Amino acid sequence: MALSGFEGFEKRLELHFSGDDPVTEGIGLRQIDMESLEEVLDAVQCTVVSAVGNRYFDAYVLSESSLFVYPTKIIIKTCGTTQLLKSIPPLLSHARDMGLGLCGCRYTRGNFIFPKAQPYPHTSFREEVMYLEQSLPNNLCYRKACVMPSKVSSHSWHVYSASDERHMVLENMSNVFTIEVCMTELDRVLARKFYRRPGDANSGDVAGKEMTELTGIGNINSHALVCDFAFDPCGYSMNGIDGPQYSTIHVTPEDGFSYASFECVGFTDDHDDIGEVLKKVVQVFRPAMMSVSTTCVSQDVWTCVAKTLEPLGLNCRSSMIDEFPAAGNVVFQTFTTRRK
Numbered sequence: 272m273a274l275s276g277f278e279g280f281e282k283r284l285e286l287h288f289s290g291d292d293p294v295t296e297g298i299g300l301r302q303i304d305m306e307s308l309e310e311v312l313d314a315v316q317c318t319v320v321s322a323v324g325n326r327y328f329d330a331y332v333l334s335e336s337s338l339f340v341y342p343t344k345i346i347i348k349t350c351g352t353t354q355l356l357k358s359i360p361p362l363l364s365h366a367r368d369m370g371l372g373l374c375g376c377r378y379t380r381g382n383f384i385f386p387k388a389q390p391y392p393h394t395s396f397r398e399e400v401m402y403l404e405q406s407l408p409n410n411l412c413y414r415k416a417c418v419m420p421s422k423v424s425s426h427s428w429h430v431y432s433a434s435d436e437r438h439m440v441l442e443n444m445s446n447v448f449t450i451e452v453c454m455t456e457l458d459r460v461l462a463r464k465f466y467r468r469p470g471d472a473n474s475g476d477v478a479g480k481e482m483t484e485l486t487g488i489g490n491i492n493s494h495a496l497v498c499d500f501a502f503d504p505c506g507y508s509m510n511g512i513d514g515p516q517y518s519t520i521h522v523t524p525e526d527g528f529s530y531a532s533f534e535c536v537g538f539t540d541d542h543d544d545i546g547e548v549l550k551k552v553v554q555v556f557r558p559a560m561m562s563v564s565t566t567c568v569s570q571d572v573w574t575c576v577a578k579t580l581e582p583l584g585l586n587c588r589s590s591m592i593d594e595f596p597a598a599g600n601v602v603f604q605t606f607t608t609r610r611k
C-alpha cells in the first residue's frame with residue numbers, strides 16, 4: 272500500500288512460448304501446478320483469491336488484479352506496489368521444464384499515480400526496460416521500447432515488445448485485438464457501488480457477485496462466465512471468460528485517486544462489437560478521464576473508438592499510433608469530459 276493511497280494503474284506482462292511437441296502445446300503451461308504458481312506470485316507479491324477455467328485457458332483473480340494461463344501464453348496484470356517483472360525468471364524455468372521456450376514478450380502500463388512508491392524494478396520505465404533486457408533470452412532479437420505521450424499528462428502509455436523471428440511472423444498475420452482501458456476520476460455515485468456495505472459478513476466471492484449485478488458489469492458480455500471478487504472495505508476485480516476470449520475489470524473507488532481498468536483480448540476485426548463493449552464500460556464508470564490502447568494489425572480502429580466515446584460526452588484529446596515487433600500496431604488515445 273502506497274502511503275498516499277492505493278496504486279490502481281496496473282503493470283501488464285504477456286509471455287508467449289513455443290515447443291516442438293504439439294501434444295505438449297495442447298496443455299503446455301496449464302500443467303503448472305498451484306504450488307509452482309504460488310512460487311511465481313510470491314516473487315510478484317500477490318496471491319490467488321478466486322479462479323475459473325474452460326477448455327481454452329485458466330483465469331485467476333489475484334489479490335492485485337489477474338492471471339491468465341493458456342497452453343503457450345501467460346498474461347499477468349498486477350496493481351499496487353507489486354514487482355511484476357520478477358515473475359519472469361521462475362516462469363521461464365517452469366516453461367523450460369515442459370519443453371517450452373520463450374518466443375515473445377510484451378509489457379505495458381500507464382502512468383503511476385504514486386510513482387515514488389514503486390519498488391525496483393518499477394522505479395522508472397528505464398529501469399523496467401533494463402530489467403527486461405537482462406531477463407529475456409537472446410533469441411528475442413526484435414526489441415522495441417517506447418513511451419507514447421498524450422495531451423493528458425496523467426495518461427501516457429509505456430510499451431516494451433520483444434520477439435524471435437517466428438513469433439513476429441505469426442503475430443503480424445493475426446487480426447485479434449487487445450484493448451486496454453484506463454479510467455480515472457470515476458463518477459462518485461457509481462464508484463460508491465464498489466464499497467462493501469457496513470457490517471457485510473459475506474465472503475469476497477458473494478459480495479463480488481452482488482457488485483457485478485448491481486453495477487451492470489454482468490451486461491458487458493452476457494455470454495461470459497464471470498469470476499468476481501469484492502475486497503474489504505472497497506475494491507473489485509473480475510475475470511470474464513467466453514471461449515478463448517477474456518475480459519477483466521479492476522476498480523479502486525476511493526475519492527481522490529479513483530481508478531478502473533477494463534481489458535479484453537480475443538476480439539477479431541469487428542469494430543461494431545468493440546464500440547458496443549466500450550460504450551457499456553463507460554456507462555458503468557462515467558470517468559472524467561480515460562485512455563484506450565488498442566493493439567492490432569488494423570490501423571483504422573482509432574476512428575471506431577472515437578465515434579463510440581464522443582457521443583457519450585468524452586472528447587478525444589490525442590491519438591498516436593506506433594508499430595512494435597510481435598505486437599503489431601498500438602493505437603493510443605486519450606479522452607476527457609467536456610468539463611475538463
